[in-house]
Amino acid sequence: MRRLLSVALSFLLVFTATQPASADRGGQPLPGYTIANPPLAPATVGGRPTRVLQGVHSHAGYVIEVPPRWNGRLAMWAHGYRGTGKVLTVDTPSYGLRQQWLDEGYAWAASSYYSNAYDVRAGVTTTRELATLFGRLVQRPDKVFLAGVSMGGHVIARSLEQYPGFYAGALPMCGVVGDHELFDYFLSFHLAAQAVTGIRAHPFPADYQTAVVPRIRQALAGDDEQFRAVVAELSGGARPASDAAHVYWQDFLFGLVGASTSTNLAENPQLVASNLSTRYRPNSPVDVNGTVDRVRAANPVARATWALTEIPAVQGLPTAPVVSLHGIGDMFVPFKMEQHYRDDTARFGRTGLLVQRAIRTVDHCEFSPAEAGDAWRDLTTWVDRGKRPAGDDVRKTDDPRFGCRFSDRTATGGTRALFPAC
Structure with missing residues (x-):
């Protein structure tokens, strides 16, 4: 079959x-x-x-x-x-x-x-x-x-x-x-950080990068062990130098996602991002899977189609x-x-x-x-x-x-x- x-x-x-x-x-x-x-x-x-x-x-x-x-x-x-x-x-x-x-x-x-x-x-x-x-x-x-x-x-x-x-x-x-999963990953990075810290901000407000992200990062500064482990799993699993990679990339990743009103798929790939089927690990001490915001793709047709789009499957x-x-x-x-x-x-x-x-x-x-x-x-x-x-x-x-x-x-x-x- x-x-x-x-x-x-x-x-x-x-x-x-x-x-x-x-x-x-x-x-x-x-x-x-x-x-x-x-x-x-x-x-x-x-x-x-x-x-x-x-x-x-x-x-x-x-x-x-x-x-x-x-x-x-x-x-x-x-x-x-x-x-x-x-x-x-x-x-x-x-x-x-x-x-x-x-x-x-x-x-x-x-x-x-x-x-x-x-x-x-x-x-x-x-x-x-x-x-x-x-x-x-x-x-x-x-x-x-x-x-x-x-x-x-x-x-x-x-x-x-x-x-x-x-x-x-x-x-x-x-x-x-991995096509659309790249943008799922960017979305999950932020939603997991929000779930771990308890600072909810989705849909992303206009001042997300200037007002919310600094609060999330400050909250993680004291203890980000679970968040690091979640990101390691999201990005490919536990592997050599994953902690060093997290330090290297975290500033960049926190700056990637924000509010956007564009309906142009190429300019706003967040339109195909979703975490409905994402399972976060480890799931303690914070129950990320039970508390994280679940987000449907804003453009479900673009995500589901087999046609050759700007972000094709x-x-x-x-x-x-x-x-x-x-x-x-x-x-x-x-x-x-x-x-x-x-x-x-x-x-x-x-x-x-x-x-x-x-x-x-x-x-x-x-x-x-x-x-x-x-x-x-x-x-x-x-x-x-x-x-x-x-x-x-x-x-x-x-x-x-x-x-x-x-x-x-x-x-x-x-x-x-x-x-x-x-």
């Missing part, structure tokens, strides 16, 4: 996929936006310069780079959250991947997307349309891969479901592969091999995202297409070139030879050595010192 449902869902997604634009090439940004895409200097491969193409397509800025000896393959880079500004920019691939791809013979391309804010739909469609444009400007690639970070991970996970068969493999890093139906990297102490896009994605893929019998690797870092998207580069090589070898690479069991976070296996032991700086030596 599970297999039949999986096939049915795949069939549905194929025939409801948003197709790349053909009539309107979108040579200008959408009203209200401007594009900043300064000339990118070509890289050097084997003593020869690359070919760089830049322009506007599908209302988005883009960069394409092709090495002197192209292997016929294309890597698409999906950038993360940009904020709500109106200037569109294009990222070059991070962690040394740009040069690695070129040295290996891969071309790469990246889109600014046609909008900012939390607009995954923009990322999914413009990335796909840019890959099609590459075929017209250069040559149709033999295989197309995806790689990206943060919100770009959400773009990647949904792209694999939106366009089954188009992408050959994917490398999401620090990705929002990820069903757990990857259609190509995926190698996913995530910092275990990341509490902005928490490690819990990987557990959600693993559970989703298990529901449809797709875990064979998913390899996940835990990295011992706390900052968001904090990876070394070796960590990203090794994952990329393992992904492409998997695609080419069919040998699934090794990964971590993301459910076994309480092992003191969790995250050691794939972390770069030569990497220094950043937050790596917060972890005991492996």
Whole structure:
């Protein structure tokens, strides 16, 4: 029955996929936006310069780079959250991947997307349309891969479901592969703090950040043991350096949520957030589950739909091999995202297409070139030879050595010192 449902869902997604634009090439940004895409200097491969193409397509800025000896393959880079500004920019691939791809013979391309804010739909469609444009400007690639970070991970996970068969493999890093659950987590962080302290403030008042949050934080200053443990569970379970990660992230997380009257989903993702099914642990000394405010999604249609919206669902139906990297102490896009994605893929019998690797870092998207580069090589070898690479069991976070296996032991700086030596 599970297999039949999986096939049915795949069939549905194929025939409801948003197709790349053909009539309107979108040579200008959408009203209200401007594009900043300064000339990118070509890289050097084997003593020869690359070919760089830049322009506007599908209302988005883009960069394409092709090495002197192209292997016929294309890597698409999906950038993360940009904020709500109106200037569109294009990222070059991070962690040394740009040069690695070129040295290996891969071309790469990246889109600014046609909008900012939390607009995954923009990322999914413009990335796909840019890959099609590459075929017209250069040559149709033999295989197309995806790689990206943060919100770009959400773009990647949904792209694999939106366009089954188009992408050959994917490398999401620090990705929002748990879709709506990210915003549930932000909501629960605040509601759990209110329940533990007894300071209720939902719906969030206009002065929530200036008047209420300081009171909550003052109340927690004396004893936040239960709250820390609740947040650890919400973000992925007890794991190495979770206390240090809490200290590192708490200021930021307390500043994330507040009153908003916007009905624009991309600008106000709180509209899809809910904690109706969330179970908080530990549940003592304060009975959080019995006292916490339960919140329904303000936009239940957007939360329930399978359509490609600004914040779309990820069903757990990857259609190509995926190698996913995530910092275990990341509490902005928490490690819990990987557990959600693993559970989703298990529901449809797709875990064979998913390899996940835990990295011992706390900052968001904090990876070394070796960590990203090794994952990329393992992904492409998997695609080419069919040998699934090794990964971590993301459910076994309480092992003191969790995250050691794939972390770069030569990497220094950043937050790596917060972890005991492996």
